[in-house]
Amino acid sequence: MKNLTKRQEEILNLIKSHIQDLGFPPTRADIAKSLGFKSPNAAEQHLRAIEKKGFISILSGASRGIILNDTANDDIPIIGLVAAGGPILAEENIEKTIPRSNNLLSNEIDYYLRVKGDSMVDVGIFEEDLIGVSKTLNPKIGSIVVARINNEVTVKTLIEFNQNKVILRAENKNYSDIKINPSIDELVIEGSCVALLRESI
Amino acid sequence: MKNLTKRQEEILNLIKSHIQDLGFPPTRADIAKSLGFKSPNAAEQHLRAIEKKGFISILSGASRGIILNDTANDDIPIIGLVAAGGPILAEENIEKTIPRSNNLLSNEIDYYLRVKGDSMVDVGIFEEDLIGVSKTLNPKIGSIVVARINNEVTVKTLIEFNQNKVILRAENKNYSDIKINPSIDELVIEGSCVALLRESI
DNA sequence: ATTAGTACTGTAATTATATACAGTATATAG
DNA sequence: CTATATACTGTATATAATTACAGTACTAAT
Secondary structure, rough: OOOOOHHHHHHHHHHHHHHHHHOOOOOOHEEEEEEEOHHHHHHHHHHHHHHHHEEEEOOOOOOOOOOEEOOOOOEEEEEOOOOOOOOOOOOOOOHEEEEHHHHHOOOOOEEEEOOOOOOHHHHHHOOOOOEEEOOOOOOOOOOEEEEEEOOOOEEEEEEEOOOOOOOEEEOOOOOOEEEEEEOOOOEEEEEEEEEEEEEOO | OOOOHHHHHHHHHHHHHHHHHHOOOOOHHHHHHHHHEEEEEHHHHHHHHHHOOOEEEEHHHOOOOEEOOOOOOOEEEEOOOOOOOOOOOOOEEEEEEEEEHHHHOOOOOEEEEOOOOOOOOHOOOOOOOOOEEEOOOOOOOOOOEEEEEEEEEEEEEEEEOOOOOEEEEEOOOOOOOOOOOOOOOOOEEEEEEEEEEEEEE
């Protein structure tokens, strides 16, 4: 997507604030009036240019038919089953997304991961719960982390983390600790768990 | 604000989803076409009625000049400690509020209640968790409810609910069932638990 | 009994809007 | 030197859209 000129950006911002204020886009005449053009055609031509650069779509024949092509992908993805092999945030794993502005929990959250299995029930994390994961937050000993062991993604408590020994604990008496030697098995700590959501109790 | 009729609500929803989908409100003709009216005037008159009831404003002369009067500006309160005696939603119990538009869970939620104690740990509800409570949802046997027993507010599973015998269960082996005779003890089911939030795991 | 509200059809006029066409001027890239 | 892009004025027109007016029919309230 090419860069907008100063004037074009001015017009795009005008469209955005018009939508913000009134709830619908401006007409060509509105734009012309706001920016002091004496011809609505000036606005028309700017719109065409902005459309050509991909920032908006114009519906022909529809009044105020300007659609913002929001590039700003600040949605938080909800990850369902993670397909083995690929990255967690791969397209195919995304169940749906929610706008970040609707997120009332920590804004450190990079994605929500739907919990599979009962290995964390003793700390109140149940199957189908959504855990909020921060990729950047440094995983601390004793915190709950999202780990990938040999391409298998799992949620566990981090008990020990050394060069040649990592221990992950399932918070369920029926499971035993997972001991990993990172020089033998591939281990990636994908992130830390910072929140939890449960729908339809 | 008066209530909308079924048809009027249908039209309001149509406007909302049109805005959601395209970014601007529909025209009278759009509405007529969507709902099968043969005259755009049918839409016009509905819009006037909806405006009269306060749900929208219509800008005269402007195409698509329909402004949603955000009624949904009621914030969802987060209830901390419930002071004995008063209603749950009393001012002094409100820890803070969050805009309903930011709520990504069920929109049946009337308030969030901060959980005190460990009586529900076996179903993954921990101290300091926030449970989303619906006042209107009919409490079902087996569901988790917010109950008030002699002015004490508690969260428990509803096991039995008869005229002279109500059983509430703590989901924690260390607690025993609470048996109540509603003709002796004052019992109010305040709502049903429909969601759960946990911050800072 | 009558008024007000709901729920439409049908027609038509006015105005709002998109959009084509014809220009002018400046800047930049090949 | 010649396209191509930017940045406009000015005019005109087809059509999109609002909106008034005249009806019909049913329901609920005063």
